[in-house]
Amino acid sequence: MIDIKNITKSFGDRQVLAGIDGSFKPGDTSLIIGGSGTGKSVLLKCMIGLIAPDTGEVLYDGRNFLTSDLNEQKAIRREMGVLFQGSALFDSKTVLENVRFPLDMLTEQSESEKVDRAQECLRRVGLENAGDRMPSEISGGMKKRVGIARAIVLNPKYLFCDEPNSGLDPLTSIKIDQLISEITDEYQITTVVITHDMNSMMEIGEQIMFLYEGKKLWQGDSSTLTKSGVNELNEFINANKLIREMEK
Amino acid sequence: MSRIGSYFLFLGTLFRNREKLSVYLGLILNECTSIGVGSIFIVALVNIFIGAVTCVQTAYNLTNPFVPKYIIALIVRDSSILELAPTLSCIVLAGKVGSNIASELGTMRITEQVDALEVMGINSSSYLILPKVIASVLMFPLLVIMAAFLAILGGYIAGTLAGVISAEEYVNGLRFDYKPFGVVFALIKTVVFAFLISTISAFQGYNVSGGALEVGAASTSAVTNSCIAIVAADFVLTQLLLT
Numbered sequence: 390m391i392d393i394k395n396i397t398k399s400f401g402d403r404q405v406l407a408g409i410d411g412s413f414k415p416g417d418t419s420l421i422i423g424g425s426g427t428g429k430s431v432l433l434k435c436m437i438g439l440i441a442p443d444t445g446e447v448l449y450d451g452r453n454f455l456t457s458d459l460n461e462q463k464a465i466r467r468e469m470g471v472l473f474q475g476s477a478l479f480d481s482k483t484v485l486e487n488v489r490f491p492l493d494m495l496t497e498q499s500e501s502e503k504v505d506r507a508q509e510c511l512r513r514v515g516l517e518n519a520g521d522r523m524p525s526e527i528s529g530g531m532k533k534r535v536g537i538a539r540a541i542v543l544n545p546k547y548l549f550c551d552e553p554n555s556g557l558d559p560l561t562s563i564k565i566d567q568l569i570s571e572i573t574d575e576y577q578i579t580t581v582v583i584t585h586d587m588n589s590m591m592e593i594g595e596q597i598m599f600l601y602e603g604k605k606l607w608q609g610d611s612s613t614l615t616k617s618g619v620n621e622l623n624e625f626i627n628a629n630k631l632i633r634e635m636e637k
Numbered sequence: 638m639s640r641i642g643s644y645f646l647f648l649g650t651l652f653r654n655r656e657k658l659s660v661y662l663g664l665i666l667n668e669c670t671s672i673g674v675g676s677i678f679i680v681a682l683v684n685i686f687i688g689a690v691t692c693v694q695t696a697y698n699l700t701n702p703f704v705p706k707y708i709i710a711l712i713v714r715d716s717s718i719l720e721l722a723p724t725l726s727c728i729v730l731a732g733k734v735g736s737n738i739a740s741e742l743g744t745m746r747i748t749e750q751v752d753a754l755e756v757m758g759i760n761s762s763s764y765l766i767l768p769k770v771i772a773s774v775l776m777f778p779l780l781v782i783m784a785a786f787l788a789i790l791g792g793y794i795a796g797t798l799a800g801v802i803s804a805e806e807y808v809n810g811l812r813f814d815y816k817p818f819g820v821v822f823a824l825i826k827t828v829v830f831a832f833l834i835s836t837i838s839a840f841q842g843y844n845v846s847g848g849a850l851e852v853g854a855a856s857t858s859a860v861t862n863s864c865i866a867i868v869a870a871d872f873v874l875t876q877l878l879l880t
Contacts, residue, residue: 437756459654466758477749491757494656 390414391547391579396435396445405431406442407603416577418570418593420584423600424625429583432600433551436581437471438462449547467495470540472550476532478524485511485520488538495543510538514568530561534568541572548573548580554589566592587626590614599625647840650762651770664768672734672769673776679733680726684784687721688713688791696801706802710810713792715819722785723823724871727830730777731863735838738769739859742842743852766839770832777831778824785823826874833866
């Protein structure tokens with residue numbers, strides 16, 4: 390369970406996040422949605438400790454990440470997996486080396502255990518034969534899958550995905566969404582996905598948080614998304630022709 | 638001034654919360670290959686020609702018949718060991734190694750690879766930069782020793798082929814009034830230059846924000862700032878060690 394309380398963040402005079410509260414449950418794929426520039430990625434970065442918020446708390450199963458000492462933070466970080474928007478694979482390492490990198494750095498496992506675990510994760514994302522290839526030799530969709538494999542290699546309790554579908558064709562996007570959803574169910578991970586992709590919302594969103602101009606305007610079950618009564622959210626989802634037609 | 642302050646704070650992050658030493662060993666060896674072996678050709682080429690030019694130009698300017706010809710070799714030797722090999726080689730290395738470090742780290746920053754390390758709880762600055770600094774400090778002196786030797790050899794080849802000095806006179810000049818401290822001085826300078834080039838370039842690259850344009854700008858700043866730091870440190874060290 391991840392709880393965020395009163396997260397605020399400003400860059401200079403511009404307030405990007407204005408007192409965001411919320412909860413993300415284990416086994417659920419929670420989506421943070423909103424238009425461009427509404428603070429979704431900043432909120433994610435505050436949650437994973439890449440940006441320090443001005444105020445607020447981020448609690449991982451009750452442990453306050455922001456006030457923890459360095460060792461506690463490291464322990465919490467080891468329970469996190471992050472899929473970055475651009476996959477963030479290390480260019481100088483092969484696919485297999487990328488996936489086993491967290492094992493090399495953060496565990497004392499034997500060489501064979503690391504290779505087996507990395508191969509297992511690659512198999513889970515359907516890339517068991519791509520281990521020897523360099524990131525520059527694989528497609529965008531494959532990079533995302535490698536990113537997912539790297540994110541789950543340490544058996545995380547919390548999985549964060551920043552725009553997992555950006556730059557992908559619709560078919561590949563659906564496959565990535567399904568993979569994230571399956572992994573969440575399989576490992577009972579608390580998954581938080583940042584997206585503005587309507588297909589993702591319909592496909593994998595179980596809990597949805599809507600941000601608008603740095604404020605949380607709505608959070609709820611995906612089945613109640615179209616009945617929120619929030620004008621800004623309705624405008625956002627009705628921008629998609631498919632949703633408009635479904636509503637009719 | 639705030640930029641200089643940030644640079645010193647950045648240096649502190651290289652040595653705090655380091656990873657296991659075994660992690661660095663492999664990385665340092667890789668960097669030694671990339672920084673050291675990868676720079677041999679350019680450093681060798683530049684220094685052979687610099688030695689050759691120094692020899693021919695000194696001969697051209699030495700018109701007084703009372704000055705013995707072996708002085709040409711002495712000038713080539715001292716200028717190569719004291720100044721040309723360490724300083725000029727390091728300026729060349731600032732262009733090659735410095736820009737490489739800045740663009741590599743800058744690209745890692747804008748493609749979120751640095752963030753990926755941070756979220757794993759790895760001290761990204763120490764993991765990425767410390768091996769480069771150590772490899773530079775280890776490899777630059779070796780390159781400079783080779784550079785000084787090749788500059789003197791370049792002078793010998795050019796001088797004898799152009800007929801401005803005989804082989805015997807050149808060797809006599811190399812042996813005349815030799816002060817071994819010159820080599821120590823050159824190596825001290827090189828270690829300082831290596832540290833400055835690697836850390837300044839890393840600082841520029843690591844703190845990039847934006848896109849490809851900013852990475853290019855950081856790479857340019859890395860080279861120009863490194864060159865400025867080299868000449869300033871050169872003056873300070875010469876004052877301190879040779880006077």
